[in-house]
Amino acid sequence: MKEHHISRSNLKNLPGKDDVRSNKKRLGAYEVKKLMLLYLKQKRNITGDNIFTSLVLAGTLKSNATSIVGTMNGAHRDIPDCVKQAKAELYSTMVLEKDDITLIVYQEKLRKMFFSLALCTQIFK
Template sequence: MATMPRNRFKDIMRHLRFDDRDTRSERTKTDKFAAISAVWSSFVTNCITSYNPGRHITIDEQLFPSKTRCCFLQYIATKPDKFGIKFWVACDLKSKYICNVLPYLGKDPSRPSGERLSENVVMRLMEPFLDKGRNVTTDNFFTSLSLAQQLLRRKTTILGTVNKIRQEIPQSSRQRDCNEPYNATKCSVDVMDQMVREYTVRTGTWRWVNSQHIAVRCVDCYRYTCGKCRREIPWQCQDC
């Protein structure tokens, strides 16, 4: 077994970069994720192409704990780790595999005026999996009538809780008959998040770029998921 001296490892981590630092300031004007976007895009592409998800996909948020200096750092009081970088995640229900993921970088200038953030996120995450009769499960932040109509036009259904302030939902439709199927399909992102926390290889750093790289390295945890896929549903795994 080969080993690396501690000082050598620390030296590599101190000088580690994932882009051209000379052009970073220019690229950051249009892409806040520029410092790591090349590595991140490759990771997401592999997530999308390496596995064929089942009928049910769950969309939720995940907070990657971090207190590094970062313009899009989030504070979420309800999370175990209050500070971190937020991601929108789409996971397969049965395997808990990450099908698609987007970082939340603040206000997106490319989002059409008048379009809700929640609808934009769901449509972007589900784009590779639409028109195939799937169902997406969301919480009340995402669920809306207009989103359901958009998905239905793409042969996709939605199951989720609805915020009481949504005036578009008639009183006659406000019932709890869907609680059982919703509870059965809402947990995949939460389970994935627990797995990442359990098997994380994250180390402390003051630079969010290194933090994010270690988050990507949490793919080590996902190998457990892929192994589970090969054992339980091998016809869906694309040798990821």
């Protein structure tokens, strides 16, 4: 069972630098697309952390009938500057939505915001 799952999951050992990926491509999005290649357009869901979650990746996965849910780092370049610089009240929540992609911003501390991204395609609704 485990060997079948590993071979079907397209898992590989990554001993060093990947020469195939150009420096312009983001590592997190590149790895997610590479690992999910077998599962795209199968109505699957991906759960990611700060490294693997981005708005660009959500847009790409949306066109492949795959959803993504995950947290994002506050310094991430996909987060709009107006959101990063916003002065929100403590424990307040801001919800931004565009094309089925939802970005939830929660002011958890005075100087720290929590960012959560969710993509729910029409297939899952």
